[in-house]
Amino acid sequence: MTIITVLTGTTRGLGAAMAEQLAAQGGHLVTLSRKKDPAIAALSASHGTTLTQLEVDLSASQAVKDAASSLIPLLKAHSHVRFIHNAGVVKPISQVQNLTDLNSINDAFHVNITSAIFLTALILGNTPQAIDRRVMLISSGAGRNASSGWAVYCATKAAMDRFAEAAQLDQAGLARIVSMAPGIIDTPMQETIRATSKEDLPSLERFIGFKEAKQLANPSSVAQRLLAVLESEAFGSKIIDDIRQHNA
Ligand SMILES: NC(=O)c1ccc[n+]([C@@H]2O[C@H](COP(=O)([O-])OP(=O)(O)OC[C@H]3O[C@@H](n4cnc5c(N)ncnc54)[C@H](OP(=O)(O)O)[C@@H]3O)[C@@H](O)[C@H]2O)c1
Numbered sequence: 001m002t003i004i005t006v007l008t009g010t011t012r013g014l015g016a017a018m019a020e021q022l023a024a025q026g027g028h029l030v031t032l033s034r035k036k037d038p039a040i041a042a043l044s045a046s047h048g049t050t051l052t053q054l055e056v057d058l059s060a061s062q063a064v065k066d067a068a069s070s071l072i073p074l075l076k077a078h079s080h081v082r083f084i085h086n087a088g089v090v091k092p093i094s095q096v097q098n099l100t101d102l103n104s105i106n107d108a109f110h111v112n113i114t115s116a117i118f119l120t121a122l123i124l125g126n127t128p129q130a131i132d133r134r135v136m137l138i139s140s141g142a143g144r145n146a147s148s149g150w151a152v153y154c155a156t157k158a159a160m161d162r163f164a165e166a167a168q169l170d171q172a173g174l175a176r177i178v179s180m181a182p183g184i185i186d187t188p189m190q191e192t193i194r195a196t197s198k199e200d201l202p203s204l205e206r207f208i209g210f211k212e213a214k215q216l217a218n219p220s221s222v223a224q225r226l227l228a229v230l231e232s233e234a235f236g237s238k239i240i241d242d243i244r245q246h247n248a
Helices: 013-023 038-047 061-075 102-125 151-170 188-194 204-212 219-231
Strands: 003-008 028-033 050-055 080-085 132-138 176-181 240-242
Touching (some): 003 102, 038 050, 080 102, 102 132
């Protein structure tokens, strides 16, 4: 068995924690991030993991296409293929009448869902030899329940859930596709949320309270649980999933 894992958004937060664990597991790890990480390179080398770091801004179509050209030849040799779309942006956080920055709306959709769709298609379309293909799209509770101030973020994550369901209809018996909410995690994204004004995000105090009450999950333990679920036999039995519904 040869395994390749493609992971987006590895510079910090949950993605950095998953990259660290995957770098210690052997196989071939491909990261798609805006910056290369020398620490992951060193860790991969010490564990015999083949590492390819593709530098890409996932909000830019041409950059994503260029990364795709480098990715395709890496996919062909592997019997087991994994794609984890973790990269995400929570901004713009704003009341709907102020959502007038078209670039930031486009960036959020491009990173959160457009690149997820494109890379899922690319990976499934270029791995006919693989006997086991799994896609885990990191979604959010925000895709399942609306929150004031998060109209764009909620829309991108709801789109991810519906995309996973429709894509799984196309790939029945060929690949397993899951849209996974990871819970509320202590990452830079939560810092961004806490730095928002109450006018933009009426539930601001709730997020400050999560941090103060130490209710934010540790990124490494969430990463470990996500990767364990990804490799479990039951993976794919629930397309719209939530890591909090799996035993720690
Ligand atoms: N933290 C939570 O409580 C929480 C809750 C529910 C869902 N999630 C989801 O979990 C995933 C990880 O979240 P996190 O909390 O770890 O977020 P984070 O700390 O903000 O990290 C986000 C990652 O995405 C990357 N990214 C953003 N824009 C990018 C772009 N244009 N091109 C390439 N990479 C880009 C960032 O890289 P740069 O350093 O280059 O920006 C970073 O590596 C996201 O999909 C998020 O929506 C998080």
